[in-house]
Amino acid sequence: MTALPERTDRKLGLVIDLDTCVGCHACVISCKGWNTENYGAPLSDQDPYGGAPSGTFLNRVHSYEVQPPEGAAQLVHFPKSCLHCEDAPCVTVCPTGASYKRVEDGIVLVNESDCIGCGLCAWACPYGARELDAAEGVMKKCTLCVDRIYNENLPEVDRTPACVRTCPAGARHFGDLSDPASDVSRLVSERGGVDLMPEQGTKPVNKYLPPRPRDRLARDAAEPTTGEIDVLAPFLEPVAETPQGFIGWLDRALEKL
């Protein structure tokens, strides 16, 4: 049934650090690479080398400009994939039971052999986490790499979602958000992790860590009285204001011409 479970034993999910993400899109590529050849139908592309390419992706990275009331604007790279919501509206609208939320770990999955491709679950998702594959006619979504995280054929270090494993900036964290002692839960409480569109009532499991203000270092350098010391600044001082040696001679010689 597409009724949501009363509660799940665990809440596996991602914590995405918007302060650290550099917007390299490596998570997008590794996600597509893993998921196009593992769980379910491949993630097809249409006209991939032509004039109007498009394709199915389970993870996409937006970029936003945030302009504070004062100071420089900030550029925030914003990866977005399925948030594995506790009150997943995509699951209850499914007429066939193809969409379901797992009791054991809270992962939201699609049983592709039951999916009729009506698209209603994608309508119900406020985050754009579900995409109907144009070649297969079935709904594709993030599986939290369910075929990696429990996969005993992989070395233990690889038993995380492909996007987390590949992130060169360490901006993506995977774990059990129902356990308050887990690394991801501690990150959320220490950094003030937030839900996207909380007013939609979906109760997302994935959390986002907001970016910290970017202009602090420049201000501290300008105002050493704040107490925070830029340890590298002394080493970056100019060694000499006036040129010396050969350059100094050249400089003086050119002045005289």
Added chain:
Amino acid sequence: MHPAPSVIVFTSFSGLGFGLLFWLGIGLPAVTGWTAFAFFTIAYLFAVGGLVSSTFHLGHPERALKAFTQWRTSWLSREGWAAVASLIVMAAYGAGLVFVQSRWPVLGYVGAALCLLTVFTTSMIYAQMKTIPRWNSVLTPLNYLSISLGGGALLAGQITWAIWLLLAAGVLQIAAWLRGDRALTDSGTDLASATRLGTIGKVRAFEPPHTGTNYLLKEFVHVVGRKHALKLRVIAITLMSALPVLLLLLPFTHIAAAAAVVSHLAGVLTARWLFFAEAEHVVGLYYGAHAGKAA
């Protein structure tokens, strides 16, 4: 939202078909024999034709029967059951009228109730969508039910009922438009809540995740044609309600009645096109859409 022709045709025609079946079910007009056969044929062509058209947009129509399994949670599944139940009950009722010239009123009333339930379940597929604030309102079922009942009365030749119900449908349609224009702003969902970056400052979509288009943009961020929305609204309300009511107020002729039906159908198709084309899905916010609407 992308105004898919299959869904516009489905909601318009099946709404009219089930509307006509409702009136036949309560015995207005109390027809039997070949006259009943003609009425039921029109009703079934509209209702079943609409339902069949709705399967055209499925990725796997051959698995459509699986959609009957999840009636406990899914309005789409409930719609399937309601549609099949009303078509079966009304077929039995209609067989009585056509072949043995006898009216079984209880069967008719049950069938009529099921027909209304079918239209209601259709409207709830859309009204339940919190992601589309314009639809997420009690006005959506009222809009669908009033058009179905008004159009049904028109097809059933119930002139007095048709005049009042078409006027009501017009008023409800205008109410749905006016409420809908404020719905996204009133929902409180905007780019700031979508990204939660609003606490830092004003958020602007700087660069999309991909240079081309994708399923989300094609399905949910339809903008073509919205610029003509006001003109289309006037056309829709004129053809759907005003013109048919005027034609019905004239002395009855079959040509005027046929013109009223054609005009109403064209109006409903226009209104349904707008229903989809004007609907703003909140996922568009991530792509910087609806910026003019978000406060």
